[in-house]
Amino acid sequence: MPAWYDCRRMLAVDAKDLTKTFRSGWFGRRRKEALRGASLQVPSGTIFGLLGPNGAGKTTLLSILATLLLPDSGSATILGHDVVREAGAIRRRLNMASGNGSFVWSLRPGEVLSFYGGLYGLSGRRLRMKVDQLIEQCELGPYAKTEYNALSTGLKQRLAMAKALLNDPEVLFLDEPTLGLDPDVSIRLRAQIALLRRERGTTIILTTHYMREAEELCDEIAFIKAGRILAQGTADELKRQIRIGDVISLRLDPAAPRGLGDLPGILQLQARGEHIDCTVDAVDKRLPEILRWLYEQGVLVRDCQVHEPELEEVFVELAR
Amino acid sequence: MSSPADLVLRERVPETWFVEVVRTWAFARRNVIMARRNVFFVFELAFWPGVAMLSHGLLTRFLALDAKMTAFILIGTVALSTVQVCQLDVAYAVLFDIWSKSMKHQFLTPIGIRHMAVGSWLVGVARGVTVFALMAVIGSWAFGFDFVGGGPGSLALFLLGCCLCSLIIGLFVCSLVLLFGTRAETSAWAAVNFTVMFSGIYYPVSVLPGWAQVVAAGIPLTYFLDACRQGYGFEAQFTHAWLKGFALTGLYVVLAHWALASAITRSRGTGLLLKLSE
Numbered sequence: 001m002p003a004w005y006d007c008r009r010m011l012a013v014d015a016k017d018l019t020k021t022f023r024s025g026w027f028g029r030r031r032k033e034a035l036r037g038a039s040l041q042v043p044s045g046t047i048f049g050l051l052g053p054n055g056a057g058k059t060t061l062l063s064i065l066a067t068l069l070l071p072d073s074g075s076a077t078i079l080g081h082d083v084v085r086e087a088g089a090i091r092r093r094l095n096m097a098s099g100n101g102s103f104v105w106s107l108r109p110g111e112v113l114s115f116y117g118g119l120y121g122l123s124g125r126r127l128r129m130k131v132d133q134l135i136e137q138c139e140l141g142p143y144a145k146t147e148y149n150a151l152s153t154g155l156k157q158r159l160a161m162a163k164a165l166l167n168d169p170e171v172l173f174l175d176e177p178t179l180g181l182d183p184d185v186s187i188r189l190r191a192q193i194a195l196l197r198r199e200r201g202t203t204i205i206l207t208t209h210y211m212r213e214a215e216e217l218c219d220e221i222a223f224i225k226a227g228r229i230l231a232q233g234t235a236d237e238l239k240r241q242i243r244i245g246d247v248i249s250l251r252l253d254p255a256a257p258r259g260l261g262d263l264p265g266i267l268q269l270q271a272r273g274e275h276i277d278c279t280v281d282a283v284d285k286r287l288p289e290i291l292r293w294l295y296e297q298g299v300l301v302r303d304c305q306v307h308e309p310e311l312e313e314v315f316v317e318l319a320r
Numbered sequence: 321m322s323s324p325a326d327l328v329l330r331e332r333v334p335e336t337w338f339v340e341v342v343r344t345w346a347f348a349r350r351n352v353i354m355a356r357r358n359v360f361f362v363f364e365l366a367f368w369p370g371v372a373m374l375s376h377g378l379l380t381r382f383l384a385l386d387a388k389m390t391a392f393i394l395i396g397t398v399a400l401s402t403v404q405v406c407q408l409d410v411a412y413a414v415l416f417d418i419w420s421k422s423m424k425h426q427f428l429t430p431i432g433i434r435h436m437a438v439g440s441w442l443v444g445v446a447r448g449v450t451v452f453a454l455m456a457v458i459g460s461w462a463f464g465f466d467f468v469g470g471g472p473g474s475l476a477l478f479l480l481g482c483c484l485c486s487l488i489i490g491l492f493v494c495s496l497v498l499l500f501g502t503r504a505e506t507s508a509w510a511a512v513n514f515t516v517m518f519s520g521i522y523y524p525v526s527v528l529p530g531w532a533q534v535v536a537a538g539i540p541l542t543y544f545l546d547a548c549r550q551g552y553g554f555e556a557q558f559t560h561a562w563l564k565g566f567a568l569t570g571l572y573v574v575l576a577h578w579a580l581a582s583a584i585t586r587s588r589g590t591g592l593l594l595k596l597s598e
């Protein structure tokens with residue numbers, strides 16, 4: 001974590017009890033509660049991960065914060081500006097890119113950037129320089145003459161990212177930025193995201209379904225489910241908070257001794273190849289007990305490893 | 321306390337009148353690029369207006385109309401084509417984004433309705449004037465129609481009036497599409513032709529039934545057509561037609577702006593703005 005991390009106190013995003021219900025069908029009779037009192041605080045200069053199952057309300061929450069959607073109730077400020085009353089001020093300082101975004105089909109990358117750059121008020125030499133710089137930064141140079149429709153998914157995503165940097169945003173929302181990208185491109189995009197925060201202090205909120213990505217990039221993570229934030233903290237804090245326990249991975253002979261699952265403190269047993277994963281409540285206490293029991297049963301222990309639960313397991317636990 | 325976010329130099333563009341021009345120009349430029357890339361562009365621009373001019377011109381021949389009556393009909397033909405071409409460009413400000421599902425990007429930027437409206441309208445005016453010129457050439461060459469018969473001033477006012485009507489129509493189309501989504505597209509244009517029918521496009525409003533004349537009196541194009549035809553020696557249906565036409569236009573521009581602003585706010589509320597982007 002960077003040295004300046006602790007000196008930041010300002011909240012870039014401060015949302016309180018946001019609710020949003022979508023209505024559809026005749027006279028809005030079909031209702032879908034997308035947010036039910038979501039609150040979120042994001043300190044300035046952090047990379048913040050918003051995780052949750054499909055339909056949890058991640059995109060809805062980001063859209064409200066990005067002034068694209070009006071909340072039914074609750075309040076939110078971005079950099080101190082109210083998302084409903086001061087949308088204009090926010091739009092100058094915020095930007096957003098999403099994995100499934102798209103642009104006008106027959107514009108070339110430079111033209112897309114010039115158009116939106118113009119809307120941000122850039123013109124002349126300054127606009128040209130900005131566009132050139134972003135095209136280089138996002139490695140779009142060789143595709144300068146390619147129309148948007150003819151770009152591959154990865155290139156489209158890079159263009160979306162370039163567009164999102166046009167106004168030097170202080171707050172940047174990335175909605176599933178690595179959706180559908182190959183590992184190589186994803187790695188470079190993640191490096192770019194980390195660099196943005198490091199060099200420019202940009203506050204970044206990203207949603208993703210890749211737990212590795214969240215763990216690698218995010219200072220802090222919030223879990224959202226059914227329109228509510230269930231837990232918030234660093235990846236380690238969440239793992240501790242959710243207390244799904246540590247995992248003892250054993251390779252035994254015979255492979256699956258009867259009665260192992262009945263020992264006290266064992267929460268879950270799961271076969272994984274030749275190994276058995278035992279999730280236990282407290283590894284310090286349970287490991288000697290298990291080994292003693294195995295010894296007494298005459299079971300041969302060929303391998304034994306202890307590891308922390310993955311964020312994925314925390315996710316599955318929370319999403320249940 | 322300061323964080324690096326404050327230390328990094330972020331040069332924000334100050335909000336000056338020049339920035340207003342830049343934002344407006346961005347929309348104009350996009351419409352121009354899109355027009356250039358559209359293979360049907362020349363077709364759209366020349367074909368339908370050309371067909372309209374020729375068929376209506378031939379009709380006047382068949383009915384053995386004199387030069388004055390021919391002018392009456394052809395003024396209507398020109399007005400309709402100009403308005404249709406010009407309003408399309410205004411609607412493109414929103415339609416391009418709807419067709420490409422990129423609506424939200426535009427509303428993430430700090431723009432106002434005036435920028436999208438005026439920017440795309442300027443391109444519409446250029447197209448409208450081109451269509452007019454084309455029809456003028458065909459009309460005078462094939463049917464001896466004198467387009468400046470009412471004087472250059474009258475002609476300029478008439479064109480301006482038609483283009484402003486297009487601005488209003490285009491903005492209403494944008495509002496409808498933002499309120500009801502893409503399914504509103506066709507009905508929006510149907511509405512355009514429906515209102516034009518009341519404005520006495522190929523006939524004086526006096527032939528309309530009484531209630532329809534009341535509707536006609538509320539449409540600016542009615543006054544522009546009437547004023548233009550007065551220049552060709554037709555009896556005035558309205559006094560101070562130019563003045564009334566432009567006053568009414570001003571009122572409708574304000575109304576259309578308000579309608580679009582409300583439509584945007586509403587679609588931010590219902591989530592349609594997001595739906596149009598996915």
Ligand SMILES: Nc1ncnc2c1ncn2[C@@H]1O[C@H](COP(=O)(O)OP(=O)(O)OP(=O)(O)O)[C@@H](O)[C@H]1O
Nearest residue numbers: 022032034053054055056057058059060591594595
């Ligand atoms: N514009 C909209 N109109 C109607 N319903 C919507 C709209 N946007 C989202 N919803 C509904 O609101 C709920 C939350 O959707 P949202 O897109 O916020 O979920 P998400 O967490 O982003 O999911 P995913 O991981 O699949 O992207 C879903 O049930 C969705 O169907």
Ligand SMILES: [Mg+2]
Nearest residue numbers: 058059060175
């Ligand atoms: Mg989503």
